[in-house]
Amino acid sequence: MRLVDVGVPGVGDGEVLVRVGAAGVNFADVMRARGTYDGGPVAPYLAGFEAAGEVVAVGRGVSGVGVGDHVVGTGDGAFAEYMVMGDFVPVPVGWRDEEALGLVLNWATALGALRSLGRVKAGDTVLINAAAGGVGQAAVRIAKYYGATVIASASASKHDVVRGLGADRVVETADLAAVASGSVDVVLESVGGETFRRSVELACRVTGKVIVIGLAAGEASISNWELNFRHPVQVIGHHLTTFIQQAPELFADVMAELGRLIDAGVYPPGTPTVYDLADGPKVLAELEAGVTVGKLALRP
Numbered sequence: 001m002r003l004v005d006v007g008v009p010g011v012g013d014g015e016v017l018v019r020v021g022a023a024g025v026n027f028a029d030v031m032r033a034r035g036t037y038d039g040g041p042v043a044p045y046l047a048g049f050e051a052a053g054e055v056v057a058v059g060r061g062v063s064g065v066g067v068g069d070h071v072v073g074t075g076d077g078a079f080a081e082y083m084v085m086g087d088f089v090p091v092p093v094g095w096r097d098e099e100a101l102g103l104v105l106n107w108a109t110a111l112g113a114l115r116s117l118g119r120v121k122a123g124d125t126v127l128i129n130a131a132a133g134g135v136g137q138a139a140v141r142i143a144k145y146y147g148a149t150v151i152a153s154a155s156a157s158k159h160d161v162v163r164g165l166g167a168d169r170v171v172e173t174a175d176l177a178a179v180a181s182g183s184v185d186v187v188l189e190s191v192g193g194e195t196f197r198r199s200v201e202l203a204c205r206v207t208g209k210v211i212v213i214g215l216a217a218g219e220a221s222i223s224n225w226e227l228n229f230r231h232p233v234q235v236i237g238h239h240l241t242t243f244i245q246q247a248p249e250l251f252a253d254v255m256a257e258l259g260r261l262i263d264a265g266v267y268p269p270g271t272p273t274v275y276d277l278a279d280g281p282k283v284l285a286e287l288e289a290g291v292t293v294g295k296l297a298l299r300p
Contacts, residue, residue, distance in 0.1 A: 003278060006046070008082045015084050017057035018071060021097030022274060023078040024050035024105060025296040026134065027190075027216055030288045047280070048078030048298070050105050052097035056082070065090060072100040074241075079280055081300045087244055089255060092262055092269075098297050099269035102134050103258065105240060106295065107267060110139040112254045113188055113211045113238045115146070116247075122147025124185040127202060129173065129195055131165075132158035134295040135213065138267075139188050140165040145266045148186075151179060153195075158293055176202065190214030197222065203233040211236045216290075272297040 011017040029047060031037040052072035055065055065071055065088070073088025091100040114120045126143040130136045131152035143150045144166040152167035159170045171178050173191060176198045185208060187199040192215030200222055203210050210233060222231065244251045261267040272295035275283050279298070286292050 002281075006080070009077065009084045011057045011059040011084055013060045014062060015059040015075075015086050016055045016062060016065060016071060016088060018051060018053040018073075018083055018085055018088075019056050020051045020078065020081060020083055020300050021053040021070070022051065022101055022272070022297045022299050023048045023080075023083075023277075024052075024101040024134075024272070025280075025283050025287060025298060026050060026105065027214060027287060030284055033284060046077030046080060048080070048083075049074050049076060050101065051075075051078040051083055051085070052091055052100045053083075070097060070100075072097070072103050074104060079277060079298055079300075087241075095269050098272055098274055098299070101272055101297055102138065102270050102295050106134040107138045107142075107258055107261075108251070108254050109213060109238070109240045110135050110142055110188070111258060111261075112240070112243055112250065113213055114139060114142055114186065115257070116250050116254060117236050117238055118186040118188075118209050118211055120146050120148050120186050124148045125151065125183060127151045127153065127176075127179065127184045127187045127199065128167075129153045129187070129189050129191045129199065130214075130216065131162045131167065131170075132293050133190070135190065136188075137162075137165055137294055140167050141266055142261070145261070145264075151184070153191075155290065161293055182208070184208060186211065188213065191217050193217035193220050196220040200226075200231045200233060200235065203231070205232055208233045209236055210234070211238050213238050270295055274299050 055069045070091040071088040073085040075085040077083045126148040128139045132154040150167045151169045152162045153173040184202045187210045189199045190213045274297045277298045277300045
């Protein structure tokens with residue numbers, strides 16, 4: 001990643017042009033840099049896809065926001081001074097741009113996974129892998145709010161952070177053997193590799209759900225024979241962009257519920273670790289190495 005001068009992008013129908021106040025850094029950015037994200041991109045490309053900032057131009061067909069408003073959302077080229085957004089919502093009243101990062105991405109992903117797809121309810125046992133990350137921390141708060149018992153996996157140095165969010169039990173990501181097989185109602189799985197296969201083993205037979213939102217440690221597979229005979233559980237894929245595009249009614253419900261969680265204090269303003277834009281390569285390397293905690297952001 002390197003800084004270059006480019007022109008200010010034009011805004012199209014249904015889009016807004018935003019002066020970026022803060023850009024979110026996500027593991028998908030690492031995958032894009034490594035060429036493992038679905039559909040590319042092919043280098044060279046403008047990095048970053050999540051930001052919050054001030055609207056400076058509005059395309060045809062956009063309603064509900066105008067020039068001068070602050071929005072948070074997704075698009076291409078977020079690691080820049082200006083970016084075009086196609087999916088966006090207003091920054092909550094009283095929140096700074098960096099505090100709103102994760103609203104459309106991390107919190108909507110976690111809530112959609114746990115409630116829309118996982119149907120988490122009081123009394124359920126929920127396992128959240130990579131619980132110290134942006135989506136993981138949101139998921140811990142959400143699962144606890146809806147009355148679930150939360151088992152969180154994270155590296156040892158991050159256990160205190162996860163406990164502080166309300167997790168009932170914290171285990172090492174590499175030590176899921178400590179969790180009984182067939183005992184978990186919903187697994188939120190973003191690690192991949194052997195952790196994915198172990199997560200399938202941990203889910204309750206028949207009713208247990210493994211919701212896959214990432215593959216940080218690489219690809220893994222399970223056969224139809226295993227799902228039929230050895231691990232008869234529900235494996236559900238969840239990708240936010242597809243969720244928004246293919247299930248807009250469900251996404252609208254998720255965003256409305258997030259508003260209620262904000263009002264209830266379950267979802268407080270975010271506290272990302274913010275870096276200068278020039279530090280982007282360092283931040284991506286630390287994220288890939290697994291040494292970061294919580295939400296990360298770049299400020300242009």
